Amino acid sequence: MATNQWWASESFWRKTAIWVTGGSFVVLMLLTMDTLSQISTGTTRVPAYSVINHRIEYKFDEQRRVQVPVIGVKEPLFGKELSEEEAEALVKLGKLTTQAKNCMNCHTLLGNGAYYAPDLTKSWLDQYWGTSEIREVQMVEFIKDPSDKLHNSMGRRMPKLGITDEEARGVVAFLKWMSSIDTNGFPYNFKSIEQEN
Amino acid sequence: MATPGICDSANLNGGQKLAVKYFTVAITLFGAQVLFGLLAGLQYLMPDFLYGVLDFSVNRMVHINALVVWMLYGFLGSVYWLLEEESQHEVVGLKLGNLIFWVLTSAVTVVVLVYLLVQVGPGKESTIWLINEGREYIEAPRWADIGIVVSVLVVFYNVAATFSKGRYTGIAGVLVLDMLALFGIYLAGMFYTTNISIDQYWWWWVIHLWVEATWEVMVACIMAYGLMKVLGVRRKIVETWLYIEVALMFGSGILGLGHHYFWIGTPEYWFSIGGFFSALEPIPLVAMVVHAVFDAGARHAKNSNHPTMAWLIAHAFGNFFGAGVWGFMHTLPQINLYTHGTQWSASHGHLAFFGAYATIIIAMFYLAVQKWRGDVWMSGELPGNGWKWKWSLGLLNLGMVGMTVSMLVSGYVQSQIERAIEGSSWIGYFAAQAHPWFTQGMWWRELFGVMFAVGFVLLVWDLVTIGRGEKRTLVPATSET
Amino acid sequence: MIEPAGLADFFTIFFSSAMVILLGALYALLFAYARIRSMPVLMPLAYLAYAGLSISTLFLAQAANLLSHPLWATVVACMLLGYLLAPHGIWHLCVGTHAAGTEKDAVTEVIPESMTKEA
Ligand code: HEM
Ligand code: HEM
Ligand SMILES: [Fe+2]
Numbered sequence: 001m002a003t004n005q006w007w008a009s010e011s012f013w014r015k016t017a018i019w020v021t022g023g024s025f026v027v028l029m030l031l032t033m034d035t036l037s038q039i040s041t042g043t044t045r046v047p048a049y050s051v052i053n054h055r056i057e058y059k060f061d062e063q064r065r066v067q068v069p070v071i072g073v074k075e076p077l078f079g080k081e082l083s084e085e086e087a088e089a090l091v092k093l094g095k096l097t098t099q100a101k102n103c104m105n106c107h108t109l110l111g112n113g114a115y116y117a118p119d120l121t122k123s124w125l126d127q128y129w130g131t132s133e134i135r136e137v138q139m140v141e142f143i144k145d146p147s148d149k150l151h152n153s154m155g156r157r158m159p160k161l162g163i164t165d166e167e168a169r170g171v172v173a174f175l176k177w178m179s180s181i182d183t184n185g186f187p188y189n190f191k192s193i194e195q196e197n
Numbered sequence: 198m199a200t201p202g203i204c205d206s207a208n209l210n211g212g213q214k215l216a217v218k219y220f221t222v223a224i225t226l227f228g229a230q231v232l233f234g235l236l237a238g239l240q241y242l243m244p245d246f247l248y249g250v251l252d253f254s255v256n257r258m259v260h261i262n263a264l265v266v267w268m269l270y271g272f273l274g275s276v277y278w279l280l281e282e283e284s285q286h287e288v289v290g291l292k293l294g295n296l297i298f299w300v301l302t303s304a305v306t307v308v309v310l311v312y313l314l315v316q317v318g319p320g321k322e323s324t325i326w327l328i329n330e331g332r333e334y335i336e337a338p339r340w341a342d343i344g345i346v347v348s349v350l351v352v353f354y355n356v357a358a359t360f361s362k363g364r365y366t367g368i369a370g371v372l373v374l375d376m377l378a379l380f381g382i383y384l385a386g387m388f389y390t391t392n393i394s395i396d397q398y399w400w401w402w403v404i405h406l407w408v409e410a411t412w413e414v415m416v417a418c419i420m421a422y423g424l425m426k427v428l429g430v431r432r433k434i435v436e437t438w439l440y441i442e443v444a445l446m447f448g449s450g451i452l453g454l455g456h457h458y459f460w461i462g463t464p465e466y467w468f469s470i471g472g473f474f475s476a477l478e479p480i481p482l483v484a485m486v487v488h489a490v491f492d493a494g495a496r497h498a499k500n501s502n503h504p505t506m507a508w509l510i511a512h513a514f515g516n517f518f519g520a521g522v523w524g525f526m527h528t529l530p531q532i533n534l535y536t537h538g539t540q541w542s543a544s545h546g547h548l549a550f551f552g553a554y555a556t557i558i559i560a561m562f563y564l565a566v567q568k569w570r571g572d573v574w575m576s577g578e579l580p581g582n583g584w585k586w587k588w589s590l591g592l593l594n595l596g597m598v599g600m601t602v603s604m605l606v607s608g609y610v611q612s613q614i615e616r617a618i619e620g621s622s623w624i625g626y627f628a629a630q631a632h633p634w635f636t637q638g639m640w641w642r643e644l645f646g647v648m649f650a651v652g653f654v655l656l657v658w659d660l661v662t663i664g665r666g667e668k669r670t671l672v673p674a675t676s677e678t
Numbered sequence: 679m680i681e682p683a684g685l686a687d688f689f690t691i692f693f694s695s696a697m698v699i700l701l702g703a704l705y706a707l708l709f710a711y712a713r714i715r716s717m718p719v720l721m722p723l724a725y726l727a728y729a730g731l732s733i734s735t736l737f738l739a740q741a742a743n744l745l746s747h748p749l750w751a752t753v754v755a756c757m758l759l760g761y762l763l764a765p766h767g768i769w770h771l772c773v774g775t776h777a778a779g780t781e782k783d784a785v786t787e788v789i790p791e792s793m794t795k796e797a
Contacts, residue, residue, distance in 0.1 A: 008774025010367070010433060013440035017371075020444045024451035031470070032398075039394040039462045046394050046462050065681065092391045097320030099331030099389075105254035110397055110461045111538035113333055116241070116253045118626040119538060128623040147249070152627040154636075156244040159252045167320045181394060184468075186460035187621030188534050188682055437775045465679045473753050479699050480760070484768045487706045491772045494714055522699045531683045531742040532691045609688070617685045 045182045049087040052077045052173050056180045058125055058192050066185025072195075077173055078136055087173070094174025097167040106158070109178070111186060117158065124172075124179040125192040132195045136172060143168040201571035202667045208571045212280040212288045212359075217569060218298055219274030220562055222305075224657065226267035227555075229309075231650050233260040238646050241639045255316050258329070258336050259309065264550065265334055266305055271558030272415050273352055276372065278565060279422045280356060286363025290355050301348040308341050325389060332396070334404055335386045342387050349380045367436035371443060372418045379411040394462030401457040408549070409478065409520070410450040416512070416557045417442045423509055423560060427500045430492055438488060445481035453478050459530045460537055468530045475528040479521035489513045501671055502567055502575045504586040504663070508560035511594060515552020523548050523601070535616040540638070541608030548601040559656070566660055567671070574669035585659035592652025599645030607638030680747070687741035694741065697734035698757070701727045706765035713769060724765075731761055 006012055042048040047069075055072035076082070082090065098104070104113035109120050118126075128151070129135035142149055144165065146158035163171070206214050237256040240246055247256075280288055288294060311328055318324030325331070326339040337345065353376050360369040386403035390396050421435045455471025489510070500506045523545040527536040536542065563586075567575050579586075611629045619625020629635055683691055705727035712720035735757055744750035 005774045005777075008437070008771055008777075010437045010440065013437055013444060014367070017440045017443040017447070021447040021451070024447055028451055028454065031466075035398065035458070035463050035467075036395065038464050039392070039398065041392050045464070046392060049391075088391070093320055095391045095393065096322065096325070096389075100318045100320045100324035100328070102254045102258060102317055102329060102331045102336070104331055104333050105257045105336075106252075108538040109393060112397060112400075112461070113538070114254070114257055115538065115540055115543060116237075116257070118623045119621050122621070123623070126623050151623070153631050154244060154627070156630075157248065159249055159254075161317055163320075170320065178393060181462045183460045183462060184465055185682070186534060186537065188616065189618070189620035191620050191622055434775050438771075441771060441775075468679050469749050469753070472750070473756070476753060476757055477760070479702065480764050483699075483703050483706050483764065484771075486703060487710050487765070487768050488772055490707060491710060491714065491776075494711075517703065521703075522696050525699050526692050526695045529691075529695070529742055529744075530680050531744070532688070534680075534682050535688070609692070613685060613688060617688070 047071065047177070047180045048084060049091045049173075049177055050082060050084045051180045052087055052091070052176045053081050055195055056124065056176060057195060058122060058179070058190060064185070066188070067190060068182055068185070069180045071180060077176055078169065090170050090173040091177050093167060093170030094172070095170075097163060097171050098174065101161045101163060110181070110183060116156070119187065120175060120178070121181075121183060122179050122187060122190055122192075124176045125190070127191060127193050129193060132193055135193065139172045139175070140165065140168045143171050201573050201670050202665060203571070204566075204569045205571060206569075208569055210281040210287075211291045212277040213565070213568065215288070215291065215294050215298060216274040216276075216278035217565060218295075219270045219277065220565055222302055223267045223270035223274060223558065224562065224660070226263045226270065226305075228653065228657070230260055230263035230267060231646075231653050233257075233263065235643070235646050235650060238639070238643045242636075242643060251313070252316075255312065259312055261334055262309075262312070262336055268412075268550075268554050268558065271554075271561065272412075272419075273349075274565075275419045275558070275561045276352070276356055276376070278561065279368075279419075280359055283366055283369060283422065284360045284363030286359055288355055289358045289362060290351070293351060294355050297348045297351045300344070304341050304344045304348075308337055311338070312336070322389065332386065332400055335383075335400070339387065342383075346380065346383065346387075349376075349383075353377065353380060366432070368418055368421050368439060371414065371439055375411055375414045375418065379407065379415065382406050382411060397461040398458070398463065401454060405454045405457055406451070408553075409453055410447055412554065413446045413450065413481075413516075414443055416554065417446070419557055419561065420509065420512070423505065423557075423564070424492065426564065427502050427505055427509070428492060442481055442485065445484060449474050449477035449481065456528050456530075456533070459533055472529050475525065479517075479525055482517045482521040486513050486517050500576070502563060503577065503579075503583065504563040504575065504590070504659075505560045505567075507586075507590055508556050508563065511590070512553065512556035512560065515548070515556050515594075517552075519545070519547075519549035519552035519601075535612040536608065539608045539611040539616065540604045540635075541612060544601050544604035544608050547604065548597065551597045562660055563663075566663060570664040570667065572671040573664040573667040574671060575664060579663070583663075585655055586663060589652045589655035589659055592648055592655065594652075596645045596647075596649030596652055599648065600642045603638045603641035603645060605638075607635045607642075610634045610638070680750070681743040683742050690737055690741040694734040694738040698731055698738060698761070701731040701734060702761045702764070705731060705761075706768055709765045710769050710772065713773075728762060732758055735761075 039046045051071055053074060053076045055075040057070040057072050058067050059070045060066070061068045074081070098109070103109070103120070106114050106117040107120050108115065111119060111121065129138050143163055145160050147160045150157055209217065233256045236247065236251065237253055237260055240253045240256065277288070277294070315328050318328040329336045329338055356376060357373050360366075360373060382403055385399045388399075417439055421439045424430045424435055425432060452470055453474040455467045456475045458467035458471060527533055527541050527545065563575070567573060610632050614632060615621060615625045615629035619628060705724050708720050708724035708727055712718060712724060735754060739745050739751075739754045744754050
């Protein structure tokens, strides 16, 4: 009868557990440091907040074989060019508002959240807004009071969440900025709003 | 010794008295979870139902927060349950432990009331501090986060110090380190940043490293204790297997985190890391199933508590199917591109949370009731042939499988129409939501949800009545050394 | 780095990846059972399950465009090999850990000698 094989012993597996856990964690920490440096604001993957001064497009990249955001010509949000600090303040107001109003428990952002309402990752570029000229106004009005703006056959409506005009502008800035994040081709096969003029 | 068949706290040791309190709150919150799940599910079918009063976002937030909190309560309760037996020492700070229980429970109550009554706030940091943080699963406002951290630190102190004073077993070692990791990870979700990619990066640390790493090890510890208790497996075997599971779980689960870093702005190397380690993740689950069968077979499944044993088996299979099979089905980036953030994720989330965690906590509830009533008989030949526990077991599991399959059908349609064909535009989203297969999936989900709720009611009824007036007592199965 | 799956391949991907895991478990269970009960007739069935697993893996690899990229092809190779060996490893661990005690207890009595000699 086989007894006390080293590879079946308690002490061997205790040590293995410790080393495997420690090793995985160290690797995760190294990857985290690298990733954080690649996704901090102002990088190619996650552009600076002042990107909202520009047109954002989502175009097929022949080399990567997926769509990627492209930063285009100057096209300031609400017609007013903002400094880096002003842009950051506006996007911050928007991000805080999305948290304070609990957007994520109906919508997904970058694909995470709830599934009761559409994904917001590229909502800035959605054809739903009609034309790029009226989009900003449409979005602000919608966010302030969506309760009478039904746009589906199931009768699902977004509630009025008490969002002020300033907050709504912040949210739009945040959404515009988010649409410039390089998400490796998610969402796939997305058809953007017409933005040429 | 008290008369068997009555719930008498004289039957319990100090830690266990506290555990019973945690379990009571856990099952109450479980009930709240089911109720708010049904409300949210109904809103898919009748969007005007409670519109503007309790919107979907509110119901869903309560649903998933109740889930997280009842499971954490279940874990804390389980730890207190086994603490004195395992360490062979009294809980060092029982008074403090009790105080903290009440503090934590009051905090949870306030948080839920604020969710329901205040719901949202202005777009300022004060909202995040006082009302809700607006980040899925960890919505609790910052003040509550801090309260939670302080409370769990006290529990941690109680556990670590009790083991140090008493017997520091292998299970104790794993448990203490795992609790530290579990609580420590929570800190990764406690700060604000405008950069949503960084926000989501750390958010997944909390969610994934909880459910696929530290929670798995937590239940592995509970399972180890349960196997010794119910099946009488020898400690040495149980502890060796615990280490094996830790190595396999952490070895695959920690870097498996990569399967959430495909689309949030993070670099492309996460594709291969996430894909590779996710493919490994089912292995510990298979190992667990085989080992459970081996142990049960070796003992001809003789055991001292049938409901607990049945729920432990449900745990092994639920974990395997919910996490292993359902997880792997959508984990490769080539397909996750389309399933990411659809009813697919919800289908997997339900089966995995229920299969891996709800089951084993319910097993602990039964173990607790047995002892509380004075180590009464809970094997075969229960009054009424134990119909209540059998039916609730059946209804809960069938209800959950039914819900999961319904959401799978909806998710399949959604990934095709919305994601692949229409490219996730709003029009595509609503086209999928209105598709007959999708809507039927949502109807079936609600119907099976009702079945689940009936099973829940039976479960509670059974827990308060099983063993009442039972005169036969337990023949201990344990041959512990 | 990846080539997204085609619409027509969705079902194949879901189905074959579920089969990979399910057959993996079936293989492991049959393997263990054949030895616990000393029923060598089950062993071919166990390997049949593995054969099914390999076929599912290849279907998955094909549908998810894994083979066109060396890195993903390596993952496929690792899966084929890993899932072949894992049940052996798990089995040996089951036996090895249960035999590691010195005293003869309930377990060693019910496990026939035949199943431990492999270890
Ligand atoms: C008991 C263990 C597990 C639990 C409780 C669990 C739970 C969950 C939940 C709740 C989500 C949805 C998160 C959200 O709200 O966005 C999720 C997502 C995910 N899980 Fe798991 N999971 C477990 C194990 C696994 C395993 C073992 C795998 C892989 C083999 C896996 C793969 C995934 C993937 C790829 C996603 C992302 C889905 C998406 O892109 O939307 N999970 N999990
Ligand atoms: C009566 C039974 C239940 C019903 C009707 C129900 C319904 C729902 C609904 C409608 C959602 C929102 C999904 C969405 O955003 O579209 C949800 C989310 C969720 N529920 Fe349930 N639920 C039930 C029971 C449970 C149970 C027992 C568990 C776990 C033990 C659970 C875990 C979850 C999780 C983890 C999520 C978030 C999923 C994700 O984001 O991917 N639910 N549930
Ligand atoms: Fe995960």
